[in-house]
Amino acid sequence: MxxxxxxxxxxxxxxxxxxxxxLDGRIVGGEATSIATYPYQISLQLLSTHICGGAIISSSxxxxxxxxxxxxxxxxxxxxxxxxxxxxxxxxxxxxxxxVSHPSYVSTSHxxxxxxxxxxxxxxxxxxxxxxxxxxxxxxxxxxxxxxTGWGATSEGGSAATTLQxxxxxxxxxxxxxxxxxxxxxxxxxxxxxxxxxxxxxxQGDSGGPVVIDEVLYGLVSWGDGCARDDAxxxxxxxxxxxxxxxxxxxx
Ligand code: ARG
Numbered sequence: 001m002x003x004x005x006x007x008x009x010x011x012x013x014x015x016x017x018x019x020x021x022x023l024d025g026r027i028v029g030g031e032a033t034s035i036a037t038y039p040y041q042i043s044l045q046l047l048s049t050h051i052c053g054g055a056i057i058s059s060s061x062x063x064x065x066x067x068x069x070x071x072x073x074x075x076x077x078x079x080x081x082x083x084x085x086x087x088x089x090x091x092x093x094x095x096x097x098x099x100v101s102h103p104s105y106v107s108t109s110h111x112x113x114x115x116x117x118x119x120x121x122x123x124x125x126x127x128x129x130x131x132x133x134x135x136x137x138x139x140x141x142x143x144x145x146x147x148x149t150g151w152g153a154t155s156e157g158g159s160a161a162t163t164l165q166x167x168x169x170x171x172x173x174x175x176x177x178x179x180x181x182x183x184x185x186x187x188x189x190x191x192x193x194x195x196x197x198x199x200x201x202x203x204q205g206d207s208g209g210p211v212v213i214d215e216v217l218y219g220l221v222s223w224g225d226g227c228a229r230d231d232a233x234x235x236x237x238x239x240x241x242x243x244x245x246x247x248x249x250x251x252x
Contacts, residue, residue, distance in 0.1 A: 053209025152206030193233030
């Protein structure tokens with residue numbers, strides 16, 4: 001029974017990217033990079049298969065999206081690979097001992113899409129390091145450059161990247177993003193991308209991964225309509241409004 005639930009989650013997460021493999025590993029509109037430059041990035045794995053991204057916020061805590069862990073029957077089905085540019089080899093793998101999903105998370109609206117994962121032992125491998133969390137606030141200002149990393153699909157409906165990818169996208173104002181997603185955005189979300197242009201975005205498999213502005217963690221990859229469409233920017237979990245919840249539950 002538990003296996004059915006897990007297989008269902010794997011099928012759900014990868015259903016979008018089971019089509020033709022792409023030769024060139026480019027996130028949507030990004031480029032290959034090294035974990036040495038983004039040492040806070042981790043690959044979240046379910047039964048040793050990459051399902052999502054995440055970020056190291058202390059030696060024992062990872063932050064990711066709630067939708068990435070919602071169907072894991074027990075924490076031990078999850079593990080975290082840190083310190084590797086390649087999602088399925090290298091670095092060090094840590095088992096997850098505790099999952100704290102936000103109690104207000106709603107799967108249909110993606111509201112409060114955040115979870116904290118405690119790992120079994122202190123993360124201390126090469127090219128693994130913490131990222132500072134943004135202080136409490138309302139969210140990043142429009143036009144700031146957000147750095148998004150992950151091993152997600154390299155095109156809408158495409159296959160996942162093997163090597164870590166990075167893309168830079170400007171933050172979009174609430175007013176502008178409301179026109180793309182009427183009545184769908186909450187205070188727990190912000191948008192980034194290039195409205196009217198598209199071409200650069202996170203995609204399936206990047207979820208839970210970090211959105212960093214000036215070396216500070218502001219968001220997590222959460223959702224979007226397709227990937228990199230000109231009229232549908234990426235939507236990110238707004239960590240500034242969730243700062244107190246993170247601190248209460250992880251001590252970070
Ligand atoms: N929900 C997706 C995942 O599980 C991430 C979607 C992000 N989409 C986007 N267009 N930015 O990996």
